[in-house]
Amino acid sequence: MAKTGDEVLNQFQQAKQEEVVASGGPKLKVGIIGTGWIAEAHIQSFKRMPDVEVVAGADLIPGKAEKFFQDWGVENVRCYPDHKSMLEAEELDAVSVCTYNVTHAECTIDALNKGVHVLLEKPMSVTLDEAVEMVKAEKKSGKVLSIGFQPRFDANMQQIKKIVDSGVLGEIYYIQTGGGRRRGIPNSTFIEKKTAGIGALGDIGCYSLDMVLNAIGYPKPLTVSGYTSDFFGKSYEYSLPENASRFDVDDFAAAFIRLEGGIILDFRIAWAMHLDTPGDTIILGKKGGLRIPSTECWNGTVGGPMVLYQDVAGQRVDTVLPIIEDGGPGLFDRKIRSFLDAIINDSPAPVPSSQILINQAILDGIARSAELGKEIEITIPEV
Ligand SMILES: NC(=O)c1ccc[n+]([C@@H]2O[C@H](COP(=O)([O-])OP(=O)(O)OC[C@H]3O[C@@H](n4cnc5c(N)ncnc54)[C@H](O)[C@@H]3O)[C@@H](O)[C@H]2O)c1
DSSP: OOOOHHHHHHHHHHHHHHHHHHHTOOOEEEEEEOOSHHHHHHHHHHHTOTTEEEEEEEOSSTTHHHHHHHHTTOOSOEEESSHHHHHHHOOOSEEEEOSOGGGHHHHHHHHHHTTOEEEEESSSOSSHHHHHHHHHHHHHHTOOEEEEOGGGGOHHHHHHHHHHHHTTTOSEEEEEEEEEOSBOOOOGGGGOTTTTSSSHHHHTHHHHHHHHHHHTTOOOEEEEEEEEEOHHHHOTTTSOHHHHTTOOSOSEEEEEEEETTTEEEEEEEESBOSSSOSOOEEEEESSEEEEEOOOSSOSSSOOSOEEEEEEETTEEEEEEEOOOOOOSSOHHHHHHHHHHHHHHTTOOOSSBHHHHHHHHHHHHHHHHHHHHTSOEEOOOOOO
């Protein structure tokens, strides 16, 4: 009988535990920077990793880190009022950067400069300039910097890349991607420039871009014509007054991007709209096309069976590719485990900054083009 996901996970954790015990090696000392909502997923995953000890945490809000570790039943964690004081006082192997977007760059660069490996939440940053500085710090430090795109560990997402790599689509010339929600504007720190920097564009747009760009090998962007709007977020009809009054990021973005290799990327993303979905993701090649159904609540997954369109000996054939139920550890555990394994094995980051730098260049390009109201060129500095 096939094993359930939990059974596979238990077996995997037990094997890891035995390995750690057998090696007698010390556990990796980990700190968490920013103890808000997403840090909850990090702490739960770290608790399941037998070769990790979470020893420190930091949050700008007084008492928040202390309460966080207490709530999650993790004892003897030293708490700090900001990331700098934590990095100063502690000898850490690694940190999870779980802060809101505008402090991603500062926290990551400071940790890398201190010789600490970094697992950074998505999006990589707010601007391209910040992302470039992060890659510079990573190169100088020789440490692992991995960006937290857990959909990368979904077998269905990996299948998209396998299909492209198999050559069945032939040369790719056009991609449409994006997604969104009819209503789904987050609140808290996501809706203000001073904390989030960018809105739907960075929050869920980065996932849509990664879905297709990773599949085609992350070609560089050349130009972008971008558009952003904020109608729903600012509206007292569709948002709560306390949210509408402080909303100053995008809730919808669209762009037409030219990539190296003559590929066109047509993109749109929404936190809210008068529509169920702005369309499926499609990848058009000279030999075949692939449709990847959108999800209702865009969260970086495949919304249903993909369809491959081809001509076979003059006959048009549509092949439905069933959803892969791969069991095993959850995506978040895979994201955390792959980061830890890269540290232990001295291997490359599972989601490398060299790729996500390109993702960030596109987000940055869309935001700048939208502000200028015209198409712009995208130049990524050599790092
Ligand atoms: N991977 C995912 O599925 C996923 C899901 C949700 C959010 N995220 C990402 O996680 C990040 C955080 O989101 P959230 O919902 O947890 O936000 P949040 O606002 O709930 O938490 C962020 C916390 O970081 C703290 N902080 C900011 N700068 C700091 C610093 N210099 N030192 C110490 N603490 C600092 C804030 O005080 C806050 O408590 C965002 O970038 C978001 O895009 C990822």
